[in-house]
Amino acid sequence: MDKDSAIKSLLEEAAETRWEIGQEFHDKLSESIYQNAAHIADRTVIKEGQKENFNIDRTIDSIVTSPIWGFPIMFCVLAVVLWLTIIGSNYPSQFLAFLLLDNAYEWLRAFAIDLGTPWWLNGFLIDGVFLSLAWVISVMLPPMAIFFPLFTILEDLGYLPRIAFNLDALFRKSGAHGKQALTMSMGFGCNAAGVIATRIIDSPRERLIAIITNNFSLCNGRWPTQILLGTIFIGQMVPDSYQSLVSTASVIGVALLGIGLTFASSWALSKTFLKGEVSSFTLELPPYRKPRILQTIYTSLIDRTLIVLWRACVFAAPAGAVIWLVCNITIGDTSIANHLIYLMDNFGLLIGLNGVILLAYVLAIPANEIVIPTILMLTVMTAPITGYGSGDGVMFELDSLGNTHEVLVAGGWTLLTAINVMLFSLIHNPCSTTIYTIYKETNSVRWTTLASIGPVILGFIVCFVVAQVYYML
Amino acid sequence: MGIKNWLNTLLLKRVDQSIIEEDVLKYLYKNEEKNKTSNFQSINNELVFSEEQIDKSIQQLIKNQSIVNSNQSLLLEEKGRTTAIKLIRRHRIYEKYLSEKTGFSKSSWHHKAEEMEHALTDEEVNLMSKELGNPQFDPHGDPIPTKDGQLPKLKGITLSKIEHNCTVKVLHIEDEPKRVYKSIIKQGLHIGSIMTINFTSSVYATEGHALNFNKKDLENITVQVLKEEEEIPKGIVRLSLLKKGEKAVITGLSSECRGINRRRLLDLGFVKGSKISINMVSPLSDPTAYLIRETLIALRKEQTDMILIKKINNDAE
Numbered sequence: 167m168d169k170d171s172a173i174k175s176l177l178e179e180a181a182e183t184r185w186e187i188g189q190e191f192h193d194k195l196s197e198s199i200y201q202n203a204a205h206i207a208d209r210t211v212i213k214e215g216q217k218e219n220f221n222i223d224r225t226i227d228s229i230v231t232s233p234i235w236g237f238p239i240m241f242c243v244l245a246v247v248l249w250l251t252i253i254g255s256n257y258p259s260q261f262l263a264f265l266l267l268d269n270a271y272e273w274l275r276a277f278a279i280d281l282g283t284p285w286w287l288n289g290f291l292i293d294g295v296f297l298s299l300a301w302v303i304s305v306m307l308p309p310m311a312i313f314f315p316l317f318t319i320l321e322d323l324g325y326l327p328r329i330a331f332n333l334d335a336l337f338r339k340s341g342a343h344g345k346q347a348l349t350m351s352m353g354f355g356c357n358a359a360g361v362i363a364t365r366i367i368d369s370p371r372e373r374l375i376a377i378i379t380n381n382f383s384l385c386n387g388r389w390p391t392q393i394l395l396g397t398i399f400i401g402q403m404v405p406d407s408y409q410s411l412v413s414t415a416s417v418i419g420v421a422l423l424g425i426g427l428t429f430a431s432s433w434a435l436s437k438t439f440l441k442g443e444v445s446s447f448t449l450e451l452p453p454y455r456k457p458r459i460l461q462t463i464y465t466s467l468i469d470r471t472l473i474v475l476w477r478a479c480v481f482a483a484p485a486g487a488v489i490w491l492v493c494n495i496t497i498g499d500t501s502i503a504n505h506l507i508y509l510m511d512n513f514g515l516l517i518g519l520n521g522v523i524l525l526a527y528v529l530a531i532p533a534n535e536i537v538i539p540t541i542l543m544l545t546v547m548t549a550p551i552t553g554y555g556s557g558d559g560v561m562f563e564l565d566s567l568g569n570t571h572e573v574l575v576a577g578g579w580t581l582l583t584a585i586n587v588m589l590f591s592l593i594h595n596p597c598s599t600t601i602y603t604i605y606k607e608t609n610s611v612r613w614t615t616l617a618s619i620g621p622v623i624l625g626f627i628v629c630f631v632v633a634q635v636y637y638m639l
Numbered sequence: 640m641g642i643k644n645w646l647n648t649l650l651l652k653r654v655d656q657s658i659i660e661e662d663v664l665k666y667l668y669k670n671e672e673k674n675k676t677s678n679f680q681s682i683n684n685e686l687v688f689s690e691e692q693i694d695k696s697i698q699q700l701i702k703n704q705s706i707v708n709s710n711q712s713l714l715l716e717e718k719g720r721t722t723a724i725k726l727i728r729r730h731r732i733y734e735k736y737l738s739e740k741t742g743f744s745k746s747s748w749h750h751k752a753e754e755m756e757h758a759l760t761d762e763e764v765n766l767m768s769k770e771l772g773n774p775q776f777d778p779h780g781d782p783i784p785t786k787d788g789q790l791p792k793l794k795g796i797t798l799s800k801i802e803h804n805c806t807v808k809v810l811h812i813e814d815e816p817k818r819v820y821k822s823i824i825k826q827g828l829h830i831g832s833i834m835t836i837n838f839t840s841s842v843y844a845t846e847g848h849a850l851n852f853n854k855k856d857l858e859n860i861t862v863q864v865l866k867e868e869e870e871i872p873k874g875i876v877r878l879s880l881l882k883k884g885e886k887a888v889i890t891g892l893s894s895e896c897r898g899i900n901r902r903r904l905l906d907l908g909f910v911k912g913s914k915i916s917i918n919m920v921s922p923l924s925d926p927t928a929y930l931i932r933e934t935l936i937a938l939r940k941e942q943t944d945m946i947l948i949k950k951i952n953n954d955a956e
Contacts, residue, residue: 196905233922331937335923371742445742446900451928451935
């Protein structure tokens with residue numbers, strides 16, 4: 167008998183046997199494997215000190231999952247992590263900006279002028295590519311380098327699964343998994359990292375929900391936009407003594423709106439597009455253990471921070487080039503950027519934004535970090551205001567909040583514009599790094615498209631409604 | 640049947656003639672099983688298609704010798720019976736597929752299968768059946784016709800016919816009409832579970848739960864009476880009934896626990912013989928963390944309904 171027919175007859179025999187042993191077979195197999203394993207373990211494994219560890223674990227568990235202390239502890243931990251990230255990253259961010267934007271950039275320009283390279287090459291490479299890279303690195307690296315290690319330490323401690331355990335009932339109502347609490351928190355650091363983190367959810371439907379809705383977690387690249395606009399527009403509405411309170415409240419309000427949208431869209435997805443995906447639930451609660459701090463910092467820097475940063479850079483570099491090019495290539499008398507702004511302006515105003523903002527969001531798809539610098543640059547380029555910025559296609563940011571306010575108002579900004587930019591910053595497409603990551607994780611054009619286009623449409627609707635209500639008032 | 644066909648009729652859209660013919664054959668087959676006779680009027684009452692459409696289909700079926708008209712009643716010929724059985728096979732395999740491999744809800748399986756039974760080819764269905772390990776029963780407990788057209792009869796009797804105290808095993812829950820089916824599954828009755836019937840207290844109880852059925856429900860549940868000689872398992876309840884501080888041994892998983900859910904639970908050690916107890920309950924009261932084989936696993940309420948246990952005395956330990 168030759169090989170092929172031997173295999174064939176074997177397969178037939180297998181199919182026949184499968185029919186004969188019936189449907190219960192898998193159960194019996196698992197049962198016997200466990201029996202066997204338990205039998206071997208009883209004979210060979212010596213247990214020492216397990217009882218004490220077990221009791222300590224139970225004590226901690228009874229505190230962190232208690233009806234009284236469970237939630238306060240959780241919110242405190244999350245608040246501390248976010249506070250450390252936002253406040254703590256200011257200093258290294260400023261230092262990197264000083265190094266890369268103030269010094270290296272000027273030095274490169276001077277060097278290029280000495281070298282005598284043509285202006286368009288300098289513009290393309292230094293004002294375009296280098297500047298956007300520098301921006302992304304200086305804004306993105308510090309928060310990630312603080313947030314990810316903190317998060318990984320909590321993970322290593324064994325605390326994170328308890329958060330999922332505490333919050334699962336809330337997520338269950340919207341058709342999601344309790345572990346989405348963790349990927350959502352991770353999204354506050356970076357949506358791309360949040361999407362990668364959904365690997366901890368083993369149920370296909372709930373994992374897709376977590377991936378598609380992660381964008382509603384306000385990421386690091388968007389916090390500065392919120393804080394800036396909250397301070398210079400929203401805070402301005404009230405007397406000085408309430409300013410910081412009101413501006414903080416507006417930023418937190420946007421973040422909370424994001425959480426609300428996460429639940430709402432999770433629910434909607436589970437009832438519509440994802441209805442047919444397989445769903446299951448199990449949540450393992452591993453024993454607590456001492457975190458390995460150094461190892462944690464090392465791996466979270468390498469595995470999460472640098473990978474995400476690298477992906478961001480890969481997308482930001484060409485984006486910088488494109489930004490510079492659309493501002494400096496002219497068709498007729500005006501630059502491409504001006505044409506585009508003119509085209510989008512009416513639609514922009516209809517939804518309480520403007521052409522500059524829309525173009526900035528298109529150009530800044532690679533990184534939310536460069537939205538505000540791009541808006542400022544485009545505003546100075548088109549609005550009747552002089553004395554700011556350093557030329558077309560060169561992104562910049564202003565040290566003084568008053569000056570930023572002045573530039574934006576010259577660009578036609580009102581309170582409505584600020585509110586809608588804050589909303590649109592929360593509800594728009596994910597950055598290209600995240601889109602790419604979603605594609606990698608789902609391996610599906612369909613879900614990637616839904617995750618990318620869905621939020622933009624929702625953002626337009628929300629801004630439109632807010633604008634109409636505002637005009638009516 | 641179904642909204643789609645109804646819409647098609649409403650919009651005067653052409654429904655594929657073969658779909659109507661297949662539905663007519665299926666109706667005739669089911670009536671034959673119930674020993675009822677069928678004629679044009681009864682078909683017209685049951686199916687949503689127009690009179691002309693049904694008439695045309697019947698003429699066509701008589702012409703190609705699938706059915707015959709004798710004494711005002713329509714009877715299936717061998718050819719028609721084969722087509723009907725094939726249709727039923729496609730329907731039931733597809734339902735099994737939906738239950739094992741997708742997340743669609745129980746009550747939507749039937750409707751989806753009603754559409755797909757006309758669209759799937761026999762090869763696709765055979766492949767599907769192979770993937771599923773050649774199942775013998777669909778998720779409602781109906782036997783699935785084999786590849787060569789053998790359709791085993793459903794054993795057992797309907798619950799409405801039982802009038803004495805006894806212990807039964809649930810074999811089948813009819814999925815039509817949907818309203819009755821929904822009311823039965825809302826009670827949490829699972830296929831394969833053991834139910835005790837006690838007329839003195841007029842209570843149907845299964846796995847520690849009391850059930851309230853109305854007359855229609857009873858007619859749609861098929862059970863098999865267990866004889867005294869057979870070993871009737873006693874004291875089996877669902878894990879959801881375990882209280883804090885109690886201990887139990889797992890006796891198995893309900894057959895309603897399917898696909899990836901079943902495999903996950905088995906992999907985590909929820910197998911016959913594992914000891915289990917509650918460790919803690921979430922502050923929002925669901926999920927509950929169970930201690931099983933020295934690990935902590937949290938499960939939601941609906942899953943704990945699928946796990947069967949037998950409580951054990953603390954003193955006996």
